[in-house]
Amino acid sequence: MTESLDNLRNQIDALDQQLQDLLNERATLAHKVAEVKIATDPNPVFYRPEREAQVLRRVKERNQGPLDGETMARFFREIMSACLALEQRMKVAFLGPEGTFTQQAALKHFGHAVESVPLGAIDEVFREVEAGAAHYGVVPVENSTEGVVNHTLDTFMSSELKICGEVELRIHHHLLAGKHTQRDKVTRVYSHQQTLAQCRQWLDAHMPGVERIAVSSNAEAARRLKDEWNAMAIAGEMAEELYGLEAVQRNIEDRPDNTTRFLIIGRQDTPASGKDKTSLMISGKNRPGLLFEVLAPFRDEGINLTRLESRPSRTANWSYVFFVDCEGHKEDANLQSVLDKLEAAGNTIKLLGSYPKAVL
């Protein structure tokens, strides 16, 4: 016999009560953790990315369903976010304005119990964290279609901040119209230059005569539709909602798996979480075989590289620095050995940080 609706709802009510009690019990423990941190450290660090990554990984591993592991991890993401806010409310600077994908990435990584602060440029995000005006910052670093965000890599050259996390976000772009847009008279489309590039084929096919105008962010593109009747914007859902726009066509990105990676930047090193990545900047004297020599120790130690980029060094023309991402933590013996070998060969190494691999 099927159970009555009332009976099932009574059972849900009882479980909700238990869940609520347990959540508050957990929050009380997090509060005690904060007291221990304050008592044992003159500069206590409340946000612990390595611990959060371990908790989220465990949630996914032990999950039995029917809810899937990803969904369950998102619940725990928010639970820890709220617990952390009881210890200290995090101020997280991001590449704004409100409604950017970077803000979406910040909330995906930290949960919603943080204060997110929009800033106008990538280097402003770095400076805000360096000055201690924000605890952490979030900046884009690469897109699966368009490649690296040069400005972010270049800013690391002049910053002592550490990478303490990464976030990946599936990026969907929508063609948006404002309340006043006359859809048959559109002569221009606004978006960030990276977005225009990610939608190039779609725009060629569907809006061939329309001028593409690059602006500072997708959110800025969306904002402009407020006072323009013959323009459209390309932006994501967050900007669409924030600026009250209407989607004319959804998901116009050329590649359906279009993904952007973001970095979390902070002032502290992050201990090992068990599944980590390390980012390095390596420069050496320009000579035949330099790149080969730089890469050989990684091969010898069996360390997998996940990214390799070269950028002008900005110290002399035609000299370059290599940005290398690899698996492992800087405290791992084999990575230590790579760093020793590279230094012994006269290269300059800047450790940009070891941090947990993205979990969500």
Ligand SMILES: O=C(O)C(=O)C[C@]1(C(=O)O)C=C[C@@H](O)C=C1
């Ligand atoms: O374990 C800690 O250090 C905590 O502060 C607790 C907790 C949690 O809620 O589990 C909260 C914030 C930290 O970023 C990591 C974990």
